Amino acid sequence: SSPQVQDSKRHDINVRIQLAGHLTGIRHVGFQKICAALNLPPPLEEGRHNKRDKELLQVVQKFANESMSTAMQEAVDVAKSTDITVSGDGTWQTRDFSSKHGAADLLSTCDSPKVVDIETCSKTCNVCAGAKSLLQLGTPEARAKYDQTIINHNCGKNFDEPSGNMEASSILKMFRRSEKKYGVRYVKYIGDGDSKTFSVLKTEIPYKGIQIQKIEDINHFGKRLKRALEVIKRKCGKEKLSDGKTIGGKGRLTDQMITRFQIYFCEAIRKNKNDLDKLYKSAQAMYWHKFSTNSDHHHQFCDEAWCGYLQAKKNNTRYNHTPHGLPRAVMNKIKPAFDSICSKQSLMRVLNGSTQNANEAFHALIWTMSPKHKAASDVTFNIACYLAVVVFSDGYYSLGKKYLKK
Known part of the structure; x- marks a missing residue:
């Protein structure tokens, strides 16, 4: 019907x-x-x-x-x-x-x-693979059929x-x-x-x-920072840093923190991919914001739109860096990754990225x-x-x- x-x-x-x-x-x-x-x-x-x-x-x-x-x-x-x-x-x-x-x-x-x-x-070609089974028969007829199949078919292997x-x-x-x-x-x-x-x-x-x-x-470039930090963490293993503790653990370079760095980095690239100076500033802000302590501030790259310290300073209120930063021993260890990937020369590669x-x-x-x-x-x-x-x-x-x- x-x-x-x-x-x-x-x-x-x-x-x-x-x-x-x-x-x-x-x-x-x-x-x-x-x-x-x-x-x-x-x-x-x-x-x-x-x-x-x-x-x-x-x-x-x-x-x-x-x-x-x-x-x-x-x-x-x-x-x-x-x-x-x-x-x-x-x-x-x-x-x-x-x-x-x-x-x-x-x-x-x-x-x-x-x-x-x-x-x-x-x-692979299914016709070629199927035709090869004819050769196992060992007869002249099978060989002739094999030759005919191979000659007449449009091979899919390319x-x-x-x-x-x-x-x-x-x-x-x-x-x-x-x-x-x-x-x-x-x-x-x-x-x-x-x-x-x-x-x-x-x-x-x-x-x-x-x-x-x-x-x-942009996405693949953002993963470079993550991979670099993972390599540093893996190489350090259980090695004691300058503060007597390992690089990982609570309040230190956890896998979750590495993922956050990747997210921040990708976001910085997307928002500033057409301006190298702004991109460099945003990339540096990731590191120096986490590097800062109550006694040693480094927010020169930060943006007031998201930086709690700059917002507190504007509102004349106190800001506690401790829960928002990472220990100096950890930051010093991972600095080479940021210096390499977040340099202007490196960021040039993702300028106008897609x-x-x-x-x-x-x-x-x-x-x-x-x-x-x-x-x-x-x-x-x-x-x-x-x-x-x-x-x-x-x-x-x-x-x-x-x-x-x-």
Whole structure:
């Protein structure tokens, strides 16, 4: 009773089930269970479903390319230039460097960031893996079928390097094709400081005569202070400081206090990212406010809006530093971390900084459609990536409006 899709022999309900299986991440197996529980006829047989998946991949890839082209035009219109800023990041199916699938993406930096390019990487091909089992039969017929399968199939494996190289390799590839694909150049790149991607971009130089400018990710830069303090605390261990006590413990450098320093630092960057002098002053205030005691005040960097001492001084009231500061022995020990990370030279890297929050949100969407705990073929992984592009940039409604008319 379900109507046929326009220009197709497929019925609307089958198209919707296939699409829903990928959008929810349950795929064919999940819908088999749902149909069984509801006492409904089963969906398409698995072999036919897999064949339809290959057709689906071509369709959603086309829609994703259309979406990215529109997003790029928006970015050019906002920038009023073909030299634009993008944020880039990579994502992997598993955390270690043996992940079979991964992707890297570039997003615009408009008020509503959208995906402008994506590159997927797969280290395996299900067809190749299945065909190899034919060789174990050892017959001429099996060998002939193997050769025919390998020759005729479109191999899904497109990456041979270590999985950790997927991000840098993919982003370089996207930079190199930007002029031919869109007629634009990515002259500013927002990325995390720990990634080797920017080093590759500096070495390979995708645009002749153009030095790409790195814009530090605020969140990743803020974590540097946290990591530096954690290293100091770990190295000190149970060592007695100048006051005869360890660095950690109540009223000293606890894990909670380290997290607070990170939060304060990130907040200082966000509020002052366009003014180096104000940023430096706010970063220094974190340290010297905690360094101050009742007999030795150091609030020259503090802001009256939040500093209790300056507020008390203005109101001519008393202020007790003891519950708000840290012991001098602790502060002296952690000073090198602040001197290094909160220096003007270091803070220059995060001036006019931004975040990769949009990239991370996009990655989260990919993995709802291709859950990390489930094995995925190159086809299903690519479908998830391209569906995520359309949904992230244009919404679910646009996907249904486009696909169900085909």
